[in-house]
Amino acid sequence: MNTEIKALHFTLHDDAKEHLNKKIERIHNAEGMIVDLLITLKKEKDFEAEAHVNFRWHSSIYVQEKDFDLIAAIDKMMDKLEQKITKEKEKVKEKR
Numbered sequence: 852m853n854t855e856i857k858a859l860h861f862t863l864h865d866d867a868k869e870h871l872n873k874k875i876e877r878i879h880n881a882e883g884m885i886v887d888l889l890i891t892l893k894k895e896k897d898f899e900a901e902a903h904v905n906f907r908w909h910s911s912i913y914v915q916e917k918d919f920d921l922i923a924a925i926d927k928m929m930d931k932l933e934q935k936i937t938k939e940k941e942k943v944k945e946k947r
Contacts, residue, residue: 852879854888861894867921874929881936884908884943892921900928904936912939 854875856868871890878885887905892898898921904912914932918924 852882852885856890859893870922871925878933878936898924900924902928902932
């Protein structure tokens with residue numbers, strides 16, 4: 852799984868990066884199915900966390916969350932991403 856993390860309009864500090872890496876570890880059970888995990892964190896009026904996931908069967912997922920706190924935005928985004936990955940895994944199992 853290729854993982855890319857970008858921070859736009861601010862510097863991502865080590866504690867936030869460490870928190871994000873801990874959250875990414877939660878989806879490693881789907882690592883064999885995921886080709887790319889692209890995470891973009893933006894700072895405008897509030898923080899915006901986006902994730903693009905590309906699966907090996909050419910399907911993709913996009914998740915976006917906003918919050919005034921960076922950690923809260925990351926938590927919301929990763930929770931939603933985990934749910935969508937689980938749903939996608941179930942779809943693939945049904946097709947087999």
